Amino acid sequence: MAPRSTEERSRMDGYMKVFTAVAAYWIFSIGLVFINKYLLSSDxxxxxxxxxxxxxxxxxxxxxxLGLSFLSQTFPKAISFPQMSFDQKISREVLPLSIMFVGMISFNNLCLKYVGVSFYYVGRSLTTVFNVVCTYLILGEKTSGQAIACCFLIIAGFFMGVDQEDATGSLSISGVVYGVLASLCVALNAIYTKRVLPSVGDNLWRLTMYNNLNALFLFLPLMLFSGEFGEVIYFPKLFDIVFWTVMTISGVFGFMMGYVTGWQIQATSPLTHNISGTAKAAAQTVIAVAYWSEVKTLLWWISNAVVLFGSAAYTYVQKKAMDKKSSLSNKPLDRRPLMSTKVEEEEV
Structure with missing residues (x-):
């Protein structure tokens, strides 16, 4: 066999880079959902x-x-990470976003606590719809008729999924309500992120640090009023090394989601990132149904397909609109993720 040319090796390296980035995104995203499900509602x-x-x-x-910031200053040639420092003024400026962030991750986990992983995506599928509504109400930006049609398709799939989940006897009203609230907070989080980013020099890692630091204090009164301090104190596995190991792994997976999301967008494109996220949601649903040996009706599967198709169609329509706007203004395309991509995932 003749040796590969430099062009062929370069093309293969490019394919491997894309494959690795997408695989990492799928592994950490799906893994985080299953780990959180175990922590939140396992027997x-x-x-x-x-x-x-x-x-x-x-x-x-x-x-x-903080650790990566310290290591990057100690070993600048080996680790590249922005310097982290605390500024009260910046913390106050980020606080409105942090409130949305706390609501987003709280309702995400509460939704996951009460619904199965197989229904989790449909339960939180209204993010795109709320994104369109909130963008219009807060930013005054209008959306095309095609995009709105996609939103109606998502809404139809959502209600069909709720109906079929009820038909199987596994519907949790609380879980659905938390899922809707999580969708609203995800949309608001995306909008407020756009507003607050200049306060941290447009650096997402600094924003992540301030967001999570503010959240540590915002959660304290919530845990106090909900009675969770008592639950934790009397938890029989409070000093179990396995429990804390799983808890720490979930935290690492949550942190890595920020990295692999940006990595996938950089290695592919915002459109491909959205398509990958949609395909990941479908795979996550199938894996959950198989893992827990769940029996679902044909209409249940159709409802999932409708939501997935509506979300993918919305992404495509918005991407076309962005390309058209960019070509008219003769400006380079924005390489940041679309507003419809949840900080997903984000995507907890």
């Missing part, structure tokens, strides 16, 4: 303290940001 733990679990994950993120 082995029975810890009724979702806010405490979320608070600890924020704590892990803050320590990782």
């Amino acid at each position: 082995e733990l029975k810890l009724d303290a979702p806010l405490f679990v979320t608070w600890y994950q924020c704590l892990v993120t803050v320590f990782l940001c």
